[in-house]
Amino acid sequence: MAYLELHDIKKSYYLGSEEFPVLKGLNLSFEQGEFVSILGESGGGKTTLMNIIGGLDSNYTGDVVLNGNSLRHDTNKQLDAYRRQTIGFIFQNFNLISHLTVLQNVMVSLEMTTLSRKQQEERAHQLLEQVGLKEHVKKFPNQLSGGQKQRVAIARALASDPEIIIADEPTGALDSQNTQEILELLDQIATDGKLVITVTHSQTVADFGTRIVRLTDGKISEDKKIKEPYKAGNENELTTHTLKFGATLKMALENMRYNLKRNILIIIGAAIGIFSVIVMLGLGNGVQGYINHEIYSQVNPNALQITKNVSSDNTDVNKSNMQTKDKNRLEKIKHVKNVQNGFYVQGGSQLRLGKQTAAISFMQTFNPTILKKSITRGDAPKGNEILLTKEIAAKLNKKHPYSLIGKKITFYQNTLNKQKRPVTLSKTLKVSG
Template identity: 55%
Template sequence: MAFLELKNIRKSYYLGKTEFPVLKGINLNFELGEFVSILGESGGGKSTLMNIIGGLDRKFDGEVVVNGETLDHKQEKKLDVYRRKTVGYIFQSFNLINYQTNLQNVETSLNMTTLTAVERKQRATELLKQVGLGEHINKYPGQLSGGQKQRVAIARALAADPDVMIADEPTGALDSVNTTEVLELLNQIAKEGKLVIVVTHSQAVADYGTRILHMADGVIDEEIQLKDKYDAEANKAARLTSKPLKGGALWKMAFDHLKFKKGQNILITLGSAIGIFSVMLFLGLGNGIQGYISSQVTDMVNPQVIQISKKTNGKNPQAADITTADVNQVKSVKNIKSATAGFYIPTFTAKVENKTINNIQLIQTVTPAVQKSGITKGHMPGKNEIVVDSGSVAQAWNKKNYKKIIGKTITVQIQAMDKQGKPVMASRKLKVVGYQTIGSLVTKATMTSMLKGAKADVQPNFIAAKVNTVDNVKVATKAVKGLTNAHGKKAFSVSGAGAILDTIKTITSLASYVLAAIAGISLLVSALMIIVTTYMSVAERTKEIGVLRALGARAKDVRKLFTNEALLIGGISAVTGLIAAYAVELIMNTALHGMIKYSIVQISVGNVAFAIIIAIVIALLASFVPSRKAAKLNTIDALAAD
């Protein structure tokens, strides 16, 4: 039984409805150990017949039987296995992959076998030595002569240990010396028990084989047996086991191509990295600004404390006074740990030494809301002591030497009314024990004593309620706002650091997201760059795609190759952008630390994850169409590309 049989093979091309027959019923048998030359002029159907034998052309009538089994050309997966396992190709134009070394070119076929990495390298090295290229293993195809390139192509075709070697005009681009050497190699392959089929228009080349099939006008019009076929017993030795192209090999090919086109890819990677860097920096800056403002606010005011005032209609000032009942009502709210009434006086007058300062804004009593860390210099006030506002009091007294106000005696005057509605002046000499950024502070006892001494009718006008945990501030605030008075109306309004911080965080987050979105426009540009690059890569490497498919690579292997390249660009861009962002973060934080004692840029783990995910998503989206276009290329058309 013949190893390879062609039964009534017919194929036509159509121009509109006009049929142009190319193969007109070819019936042939091929045995292992034969060196068969298909001889004929151009246009006779030789290449078309070769494509059908090699599993490249699927649209024809007739049967191809391999080792007793009919090859179903309608099943692409079976054709992939057939090309990978049974057929080796030697092309007239060599079709070597230019960004791979000669060793890597040969290993490409071996990557579709079960050999280990060490075994693949060893076999590829041995094959290159066998074809006389032992000294050129690590060179690139561009560094070889035509004859040397063809030898690499032969070594690659032999690598996966196929049964059938198909050579399309293997000596067409060679001189007479190299032609003889290549034919000797092909003859040796036949002697080793493989079926060698050479397509040629040269009688001299055809005469080298064991049999000549002359082809003209789509039929075999003459068959000449030159000599007996070689013994095929050697071909029964242990064979290599084929398997789909390894994922690791696809990643390596993608990386090798990036290195080969490093100038172009560096520019694309840099463009993408700038986008990632910009987005990361603005997000990190937003985090830092939020943290800085939060720390400044919480240094002055305890975020666990909410400030509560009574709701009034504005007609009765006494309606805003806080009573013991009000304090007890607030204390009853769930999550409220304590509640303290306090005084909040909008304006007062102070006299330091011989200087009077009028219309000073805000003096209030110490409550749990006040943080010790909020006092810039000095300490919390005690009996008959005061912490003054650094701007409106200390610097108003002496702008250059305002720090010296600590230890001075200050006369505080508060304008009020007595119970009969007559104006009175509450006054007290207090010792300055510190200063802070916003407002002045005295103890509740000091304020009460000062007001009583003037018989002023001023009552506590707010409650400082401490919540058990920061997490419960919102819940407690909502509960207090829900309290009602005797008339069934809402009794209290609430303010505090928590609400302020929430507003600040919302604003800064919005600002940082807007800036990051603006910076993200560069990511869209980089996505377009990746799309264009991948399209260019597909166009430039069309023949490479055809070679990979001819060697047995699947359509999805080709798709993965170009997707991997885009992912590598995206990944390298993300890493580069992150490194740059962290470097700028370090520089900015170091430069500003002496001024604000805070890290103003804080890139979080979430920001990093976001950047990596965005880079990957952009790369995948950018490569989606080009990689699929590459996978759908017709193998024959790809091989015929210039």
């Protein structure tokens, strides 16, 4: 039985209801000590196959079998352990953490092993020496060349001593000299008995390994052995676990320290933004409060005046008035405390004081919608009393409008009698304010 087997692997992507097959029933087997190059043009399914082997993609049909055990039935937790312990990834764009040193980048993988801190540091130094970066352990990724970055990525991939190394275009961003050096490193890893799988479109890279698998349109068009695989090694995977909270916090603090100036500017900018929002909200609430105060100083927000909608040609008084049933309906509305009757007349009204007259646009009974504090002089009207507006008072006595308080004036109202004939009603009232 082979170390790693793929049985009838099929994978499709969907755009709406339209299916686009990528892998069309692949059957492959791999042994430890092999240096396999998966060769093909862009879009041929190489990266998709790599993701399936690496446990990054479980949405496929078929089966991946490792040492006789199917990965299809593994839980997410088991697949996490498979990716941490069995698989080592090497990416074309390196994926190094910029705010960590070369040594710390390798230590990230070792933080998830059961090794002590001292053992982790010793292994990290050993791996970096193995890839030729002994003198660069304190440098940051942006201080390294492309070839050196890829070496760090290889050291990191080897940290947990995985049995399978998957390299996605490991030399795609490198020159010919660095390409040769990286390929020699990968060959050395295969010599140690590990399974090395590279995904590439370069024939030069493919010819360096022990075997070439060529993919064309999602199918295997060639599976050629170049040379005998190396002797399989012993399975020495380190026991791993998820990254602990302390290590995660330490990495976050390292990131803050590395980008301290930028983070300070971000904090200041965020503080200014938050402060501005608070100021604008406070200003808006203040303006709204002022507007509400001005409105409520003129009207009583808890009192509503409701009139019956009557057509202009309706002369039936009974139909113009609110009925008892209307009042009862209003009293039953939730939160209504009481309902008071009132009268409202629009048009046809006039006031007379001596020889002075003033036409008024409307006349109504005094009610809680009129605030007593809006009465600048005098008092609220009682029986047979009237409250005038300043404009009406000025029409009756332009020089001394306030002198009208306490005096009697005549109120006239034009209307129709029962015979629908025009009549004028009049009543003498005392000015209360």
